[in-house]
Amino acid sequence: MSGPVNHEAFHRAQSGAEYFGRAAEPNDVDAHYAGLPSWAIAHETVTRKETDGRPVPQTSEYPATSPDAGTDTLRGVPTHVGNRPPSYPPRPLRCPSVRDRDGFAAFSPAVLLDGAEVGRLTIRAASVRGDSHNWEGSCRQDAMTVTRIGPPEAEMLLLAVADGVGSAALSHIGSYRATRQTAEVLDQEAESVYLALCAQNEGELCGIGNKAVARATEKLRVGWELLARQENRPYADQDYATTLHVLLVPTDARIRERVLFSVGDGGLFVLRGGRWNPGSPSEDGGVLDNRTEALPHAYRSVKASLLHSAPGEVLLLGTDGITNPLTQKDPAFAQHLAAAWGGPEIPSLSDFLWQAQTRAKSYDDDRTVICLWEEGA
Known part of the structure; x- marks a missing residue:
């Protein structure tokens, strides 16, 4: 430079x-x-x-x-919870090089920021490279997608987050492609998903989700295996390992059901009454399902969680970079974000990014979070 x-x-x-x-x-x-x-x-x-x-x-x-x-104040370094800030510097440091022979990593930005308003729904989304990756100079392995799918009569918001497994050499590619390929396949199944949501048929939704993720995974595998042959290198599923969470929300305010398709850790929380409540319970009704399954090899492990949402609640979809500190024993982190995102005003894009970067000691992973607000009737 x-x-x-x-x-x-x-x-x-x-x-x-x-x-x-x-x-x-x-x-x-x-x-x-x-x-x-x-x-x-x-x-x-x-x-x-x-x-x-x-x-x-x-x-x-x-x-x-x-x-x-004169009343404006620079945001400065993201705030932290706890007695001491994390040891890592609170800023991007080294970044990947083109000479590393991984073009995808070299051109992946440290931060992604997105947002939209669709009818009474407002979205804020951020994906941030974690402190440990900033320190190492490695790329962000998280990915996110915010889009709409389906025809006008069955339109839904699709919000997706994925967390590439840290030990997998190409997980940053796996997470990026998994969110987009799954969105394309679910777009083809949108009318079936919409009908199952209206009928509150969780079993049907689980079947649709498993088939959709399996189809998306197979398409990705074919492409990755072909590329590996062209580059004269072996292909292995675990090189692209990633978690995946996809939330579908009808844009028709009369439909109150939402569905979450999940593989692996991370997941959904609902801000209700000033408290973050798990939105994707395990089969025993306990805490979030933090199994270690990952795509592409765990495409048969898709879970579907049906959720009824009310206006005024905030839905938070995130990777474990944010869901883990939300569930820590010290509630300071959860309380801080509840105050930031549960107030009367929806934050601007820049404010949301700054708030999403709230730091907590021992939590230095990539962090991807999508929040959804719905205006009252």
Whole structure:
């Protein structure tokens, strides 16, 4: 990378009249702007104030300060819970190199941020490289997908998170592809899923989920095995090992049922009455199912959990980078996020990202979290 850019020198060198190929008198504002190429106008003009009836440009390296900017506060380092912050530095450090011969890892961003509003539903989603991966210079192994599937009469939001197994060499590829391939297959099954949701038929939903994940897994396997042959290397399922959780939510507010398809740890929580409640119970009705199954080899282990949701509740879908600290004995982390995400205001994208990065000692894994709010009737 090149050295830091001196923005002041940049503007001095490029804002002169000779640079744009014409001379302009000092007060000839219209001529000045007529001589600017279109790409330069955004850099040159921040505000144009009226003075003596003539527009005068105000150039600045930064946008003009708003009247109430004095009350703004920089977020700074993400906050932490507990007596001491984690030992790792709270910022991205090294990153993968193209020379590592893993193009996918080299071009994977440390942070993904997404959001949407669909009718009365609002989504905020973030996937953040963990402190340990930042320290090692390895890539983020988590993945997420936020999209819509199905025809208009059976449309659903699809929210998916996946956590690549740390010991698997290509799990970052496995997690990324698993969320997208499963979304494509479930789109083809959307009408069947929608009918089963309306009928609250958990058995039917479990069957659909198992078949969909099996089909997605088989397509991925075929592609990965072909690539391995082309690159003259062995193929093994465990190289791509990843967990997967997919939440489907009808966009029709009259349908109150949701379904979660799950393989492996992580899962769903519901913020209700200021407390985080497991949304994907185990068969005995206890805590979240934290089995170690992972795709692609565990495609027969898909669990389907039917959930009835009410407006005002917050659904949180996450990898174990966030679900594990939510369930720790010290409730400070859970209480902190309950206060941040259970208030009257839905956070902006940037606020959500900052809140999602709340740190807790001993929890340094990648963290992916998708929250869903629903406006009351």
